[in-house]
Structures are given as C-alpha cells and as structure tokens.
Amino acid sequence: MPKHEIYIMGYEVFYKVEDSKPKRRIVDGFTNSILVKGLNPGTLVHDFTVKGRSEGGWGLASLPPFQARSMPAPPGQVEWAEVTDCTDHSADLKWSKPSIENGAAVQNYKIQVYQPGKDGSTVEFETGSEG
Secondary structure (H helix, E strand, O other): OOOOOOOOOEEEEEEEEOOOOOEEEEEEOOOOOOOOOOOOOOOEEEEEEEEEEEOOEEOOOOOOOEEEEOOOOOOOOOOOEEEEOOOOOOOEEEEOOOOOOOOOOOOEEEEEEOOOOOOOOOEEEEEEOOO
C-alpha cells in the first residue's frame, strides 16, 4: 500500500500586542516564522498560538500560548533638574524621572558637573535610580 504524504499548506498565527484585540495572520506552508512590526520599545506581545493546516483541515493550536517582549530603548529626557542647598563643598541635586521609560525601568543616572569656560573641569559619575 503506497504511503500518502501530508503536506502543510499553511499556518494560522494568533497573537495580542499589549491590550489590543487579537491579531490573526495566515502564512503559507513554506514559512515557519513571522515578523511582528511596528512595536514600541518594551512592548509585550502575548498569547501567541500557531496551528497548521493540511488537506485534512486545521490542527490544534500550540500550547501553552507563549509571549515575547520587544527590546527596550534608552529612556526619554529628564524633564527638569535643579541644584539646591549649595555650600562651599557640596550641592544637592534633584531631577525628575523621564516621562518615557521606553520599555525598562531607569536603573541609574549619569551626572555631569563642570565649570563653564574652564576646559577639563567636567566631572562625571553615575548614581542609583533614586533621584
């Protein structure tokens, strides 16, 4: 008795981006990947499921549904900064958190201190996320 080969004719991919409605993509049977474009940094893409279709119809969806997150980007700009409580040897610095985190919490801040008009006076250091 000859063997009857079954070919995958296509795939159906479902996924959700953050809190949006589910999206559905159909790809041909020669494709085994999709590229989800237009994501913002750090966007959660979740509830991915994939199922194949052959002459016999659609198969079962992959389990469990899986998720991915796009890569984060550097945070937005600090919106304000001020120097208070200056003494001869110190200054208290305060600043706002960036309004845009771009997919990841701010881990530290880089501070640059310099004397205007004096070459080589720049001092740079990093501090923790407590601003």
